[in-house]
Amino acid sequence: MPTDHAALAAVLQAYGRQAPEQAAEARLFADFLASSPDVFERRHPPGHFTGSAWLVSADGQRVLLTHHRKLGRWLQLGGHADGDSDLARVALREAEEESGLVDLVVEGGIFDLDRHAIPARGADPEHWHYDVRFVVRATGSEEFAISEESLELAWKPVVEIAADPSADESMRRMAAKWLRVRG
DSSP states (O other), X not given: OOHHHHHHHHHHHHHHHHOGGXXXXXXXXXXXXXXXXXXXXXXXXXXXXXXXXXXXXXXXSEEEEXXXXXXOSXXXXXXXXXXXXXXXXXXXXXXXXXXXXXXXXXXXXXXXXXXXEEOOBTTBOOEEEEEEEEXXXXXXXOOOOOOXXXXXXXEEEHHHHHHOTTSOHHHHHHHHHHHHHHO
């Protein structure tokens, strides 16, 4: 296992201890990590790692969500690792690219894990995303620019996401987790 894989394995193990409600996911992610040297590449047939940003406003009350062009749902910003095993860096890069925001900072370590199936589309078969999520905070202007990956972007109150039964389950989980962490 390459050194960067070993570092991520240790981080996943530590996260599983820190967040016992996600310990099973952390083990699943660690097993996937050990399965192939290509787990950070899109071309890896069963799936690949992605990095996402729970992008919060400076005051922590709102989160920037994308109405995802391909999936047609309101989700956090994020994307493919494309060979980069530093998933916090991936999350930050994707947040910047998809929002047009600058002055973003990653806070802390892993915030959430989510494994989800991506439907077949064109020549791409159905596959799994092993999404490692990080808190990213806007520390400057919160005026965003919509990228080609989004139908729309919007700052949404975290309390509303947590209480919205129509929201994606993983979005509600992250919102509830954020409200607990913030106290």
